[in-house]
Amino acid sequence: MTMEKFRLDGRVALVTGGNRGIGLAIAELFLEAGARCLVTARVETPALARLLATHPETAAWHGADVTDPAAPAAMVGAAVARFGRLDVLVNNAGVADNGDFHDFDDARLARIMDTNLVAPFRIARAAVPVMLAQGGGAIVNIGSISGEVANRPQFQVAYNASKAAVHQMTRVMAFEYAGRGIRVNAVAPGYVVSDMTAGGIANPEWNRVWTGNTPMGRLARPEEMATCALFLASDAASYVTGAVLVADGGYTTH
Ligand code: NDP
Numbered sequence: 402m403t404m405e406k407f408r409l410d411g412r413v414a415l416v417t418g419g420n421r422g423i424g425l426a427i428a429e430l431f432l433e434a435g436a437r438c439l440v441t442a443r444v445e446t447p448a449l450a451r452l453l454a455t456h457p458e459t460a461a462w463h464g465a466d467v468t469d470p471a472a473p474a475a476m477v478g479a480a481v482a483r484f485g486r487l488d489v490l491v492n493n494a495g496v497a498d499n500g501d502f503h504d505f506d507d508a509r510l511a512r513i514m515d516t517n518l519v520a521p522f523r524i525a526r527a528a529v530p531v532m533l534a535q536g537g538g539a540i541v542n543i544g545s546i547s548g549e550v551a552n553r554p555q556f557q558v559a560y561n562a563s564k565a566a567v568h569q570m571t572r573v574m575a576f577e578y579a580g581r582g583i584r585v586n587a588v589a590p591g592y593v594v595s596d597m598t599a600g601g602i603a604n605p606e607w608n609r610v611w612t613g614n615t616p617m618g619r620l621a622r623p624e625e626m627a628t629c630a631l632f633l634a635s636d637a638a639s640y641v642t643g644a645v646l647v648a649d650g651g652y653t654t655h
Contacts, residue, residue, distance in 0.1 A: 407637045
């Protein structure tokens with residue numbers, strides 16, 4: 402029965418940024434693993450509409466901007482209203498921005514930090530009381546190798562700082578709730594093919610550097626991050642908390 406531990410039957414998950422890219426792949430896999438899933442993002446994409454049509458009973462949509470201070474309570478409330486509980490939170494929504502450090506004005510800095518750090522903090526803060534009342538839960542934050550190393554060739558210090566903070570928030574939350582049934586972990590993806598990286602992939606120089614610096618010699622597919630998130634969300638990871646699971650094709654080995 403060990404393989405059953407990788408499933409999410411009976412669990413309710415909230416996935417932010419689940420309308421495309423890594424978040425959509427996570428929602429798809431969680432549904433396949435037996436979870437009921439509330440997906441949030443700002444816009445309902447055709448891919449998300451297909452997901453909702455395929456899983457009319459177990460998938461639901463809640464439109465929200467994660468930087469809206471009212472959004473965290475609303476999305477947690479929506480998950481509980483629709484499915485009766487909340488077992489798994491995946492803080493996936495995020496944005497990147499590139500440029501020299503000295504050109505990063507306050508508006509750009511705030512957009513990165515509000516989306517990548519403040520929002521996951523607030524959403525977890527809204528989810529934890531529900532999980533505590535239920536006796537436990539699992540939080541999976543999507544960090545990045547950008548939280549561990551400098552990116553190249555592009556400069557993106559605000560993004561790097563935001564993801565480093567997400568990794569540390571993950572460790573400290575894990576410490577705080579380890580005795581109260583809530584596991585908190587992060588996935589730190591390397592370069593993944595998605596809308597976020599489309600511009601860089603289309604740039605021959607950037608693509609060459611990204612691929613060339615990845616020992617496996619290729620970028621990741623979103624599905625390869627979803628399996629990591631499933632492991633951390635599931636009982637297969639019952640003794641794993643405070644971990645930052647690096648999934649980067651070897652990028653940070655050298
Ligand atoms: P995408 O750009 O494809 O997707 C980003 C997601 O975040 C979308 O669903 C988007 O929704 C959502 N989002 C962004 N801002 C907001 C907001 N203010 N309110 C609500 N939703 C928002 O990126 P990825 O799938 O690649 O990235 C997902 C996560 O993985 C991010 O946290 C990213 O930093 C991280 N990551 C990605 C890597 C990569 O190489 N792609 C590498 C390492 C980490 P909407 O359509 O409404 O904007």
